[in-house]
Amino acid sequence: MSGSYTVCLGTQNEGVWVSHDGGSEWLRSRLDLPPYARAGEVDVRAVAVSPHNPRQVWAGSTGEPGRAVLLRSDDCGRSFENVPAPLDGSEIWSIALSPHDASVILVGLRPAGVLRSTDGGQSWKELALGAAQLCNAGSSRTTDVAIDPDHADEIWASVEIDGVFHSDDGGDNWARIVLNNGQSLLGPTEVWRDDRHEDIHGVEVGGGAVCASTPIGFFRSTDQGRTWSPSRFPEPVPGAGQIWYTRGLLTKTDDPDTILAGVGDYIPGARGVIQRSTDGGRSWAPVSQVTNSVVYAIAGHRDIPETMAACSIFGQVLTSTDGGATWSRTARDFGETRAIAISPASG
Template sequence: MSQDFTICVGTVGAGVWFSSDSGEHWRRSRMKLPFEAEPGEIQIRSLAVSPHNSHHVLAGSEAGLYRSEDNGANWDLVESPAYGKQIWSVAFHPGDPDTMFIGTKQPGVFRSSDRGKTWETLAIPMAERCLAGAPKVTNILVDPRDKKTIWVGVEIDGVYCSRDDGATWAHRVMGDKVLNLDVHGLAVAEGHPGKLLVTTPDGLWSSLDEGASWSLHGFPRFAERDQISYCRGVALRPGDPDTIFVGNGDFIPGKRGAIQRSRDGGASWERCKLPVEPNSVIYWFGTHPANPDVVVANSLHGYVYLSTDAGDSWRKVDREFGEIRALTWMPN
């Protein structure tokens, strides 16, 4: 296997770790902390690679927004209105290298159009409270088919959509249960007009009409006593919207996990064969258009898995971590 890409993992309490040789060796990233912050407080909950420059990465943390311009080796703190908040999602705008987004707990979505010098709050009419306390913005996605369309996933408040670059918003709700509002993962299938994918605790929801109607696919339960088969991350193989990956487990954090894959747009599914059974739910995925065959995935409790053949086979990275909340990879 050629050693030509960098993997970054975001941990709870230990910042970002990176491997510039495809997972063989690891180093802890250098992060410039605020004066009052303690190193153990750095809880990374989100990572995003710029579609304009793959060496540029954003990280959302308990201590604020961070930016790296060297594949995650060094990080600078970016001043933002999310300082002191839990940042649960970060994103670059695919149509503008200077525009980026932050999604927080409480909840809120902030946008900067000048690389973080100034910020605006997007007026999304989200709920201020839910059964789990304050809602959390788990996903921000600019539609690759229409750069003025923005999708926002909220735990626990469903999905919001703007067609006019954030000026106005419409609410999208899957099902009629509270679990159906607990949005974890969000993806838009490029090449499939209107196809939206959302993961919640009870499965993968899909819509072929921009969220007006939905269908649910539930995965096999791990034990008879399980009430649901819990789902977390969802990812599409770049350039191949029919290949879908879903992170699965018995619960959260769970004791068992699985990677579910479909190669026909979700019509049928198979559990990927992993060399070591996950020790918790499979939480997140990392893909990159530089090599659509490379997929990285993590269990919440510190395992990292790597495939270089689009999920046909996997290896577990030798290095294990504590709690992993974010994961990505980028070419060197």
């Protein structure tokens, strides 16, 4: 499998880049953008590969501020076409493609909201997420959307900064959930702030559990979000000190007890690492080299569960072909990256 897969990378200012050989060679994707989205102003914060068609890739771009563009590729990321969607005044921060139905697409927005299509992107409905539109960091944003692989109607969304949101009816109705037990993570020199357990960077679901990443560590619930078990991580290098600002999350598709977490010292950070758990997040081990910034995103695909890719916010790309146990860094670095996805297709 080594090298025979595609990596799609969403960057800050430089659009989408794609590698059809696992990260050895890269080309810049052709994007069908409206006139206002000029070269050098194309931020891509969301990239997702279809679970049903490995050659179909979706991406979310923001041209000028507040003018988002939704894009779809049918040639494994080589080129993207504009998909009309009601995005005026919004930015795209996350995309989820249903593992149950190829026609269901969810798009997470800033200010926090979710759009849903049930016809493959031909029409869209804004869902009543109910998240706060403003927070102490400006406008809120839906950083992640996750559809339960075992239950099509169970959907989770993470909002920065307003908590976790859950729907059990496919997104028609939502309940806000605040992580609890976070204060147990804090050491004697740390100060608790009420927004710390509402600042959610990512959400993953599978095997009857939901996981969330935050600035103060990792949280996992096995009772639909009523109670949470938090954890932090060992030192990435002995003597280097702990880091626990958690961003990217990935649950291994064929083993929900195996979880990968991308962490760093802060945002954007000066160092980061990928931590791996094989017991559902109760214990962790660092499995990658130390990166130049927080590990912002981690990606997998259900058809190649042993193969994964990750990126740091300052452009380093890492890949694994053994279920995340070990990682290697690709030869090419990028400026800044915000999203990553992989496909079993090789272009």
